[in-house]
Amino acid sequence: MLQQILLVEDDYEIARIIKDTLTKEGYHVILATTGLHDFKQNGFDLVLVDWMMPEMDGLTLIEHIRLESDVPIIMISARNTDTDKVQGLQGADDYLAKPFSLEELKARVSSQLRRWQRYNKVQQVTEMDVYAHGLKINWAKNIAELNDIDLTLTQKEFALLKVLAQNVGQIFTKEELYIHVWQQSSFMDTNTVTVHIKSLREKLQDSVKTPHFIQTVWGKGYRFIGEIL
Known part of the structure; x- marks a missing residue:
């Protein structure tokens, strides 16, 4: 079964490039411009979220995802100061500053998914x-x-x-x-x-x-x- 990735990005060109790249790597990528509804409706293995969104910003979205899931989250943003990164990493697991190479994107995604798989093997879910x-x-x-x-x-x-x-x-x-x-x-x-x-x-x-x-x-x-x- 393909690993599912939720991509929350309102810039169509950037979203298309990311989705095409990760699809070629064998992932199933769902594109959204808000994200919370999509996350609740499907089980995802990883979330990629842009900070600056028109309705619900990335930080707020991450806060709400974290209320019910420890799924790995990578924040992608044009904001690249140390202060921005520290703020973003309060909820996200990784921070990818724009512009970034597609090779780096693939490596970060692969790394987070490996950790998530190990975590799920030892996690005991309380029913x-x-x-x-x-x-x-x-x-x-x-x-x-x-x-x-x-x-x-x-x-x-x-x-x-x-x-x-x-x-x-x-x-x-x-x-x-x-x-x-x-x-x-x-x-x-x-x-x-x-x-x-x-x-x-x-x-x-x-x-x-x-x-x-x-x-x-x-x-x-x-x-x-x-x-x-």
């Missing part, structure tokens, strides 16, 4: 997490239970639970949750996240004042505080 107060989440089947009763969560509710629960203790603003779950860079309706969080809490039987799972951090957002058994 289910069991929490105090009766919550179980089966990540493989996208199913949540409370006291052994299936929760009828909508797709968005489960997506909210997933991003919160897989990043225990991290505070997410409503805007961050909206971008990640609704996969839109423009945050227009603050009520959308509020309504879905309220519904999720009701199904989890989680009190706002004394929560076991989702805690409101006033003036900031929400975080997951569930305790894994």
Whole structure:
């Protein structure tokens, strides 16, 4: 099976050259101009992302990918100062400054994919997490239970639970949750996240004042505080 690469680049000529080069190397390359929706819909072995994008910039995209995956990411950018590289490498695994040679591109891609293969051989994927107060989440089947009763969560509710629960203790603003779950860079309706969080809490039987799972951090957002058994 061909290794899949997601290429997020809005410059058509650069994207075409990169895609043609990597396709000749035997990779299956998917081209996107935003990236988050494509990443969530497919399983990728590596992501190449340009920093300067018209809708969601590369740094923001990487932040959201990192919420659910350790897939290798190479940032490509015309910004080539040491400060830029340090900033880019906060989330990316490698940084390739434009202009770069195609030989260097192929070498960097090959190196990251080798590391990813080794990582996957030793990684143990947790299919289910069991929490105090009766919550179980089966990540493989996208199913949540409370006291052994299936929760009828909508797709968005489960997506909210997933991003919160897989990043225990991290505070997410409503805007961050909206971008990640609704996969839109423009945050227009603050009520959308509020309504879905309220519904999720009701199904989890989680009190706002004394929560076991989702805690409101006033003036900031929400975080997951569930305790894994």
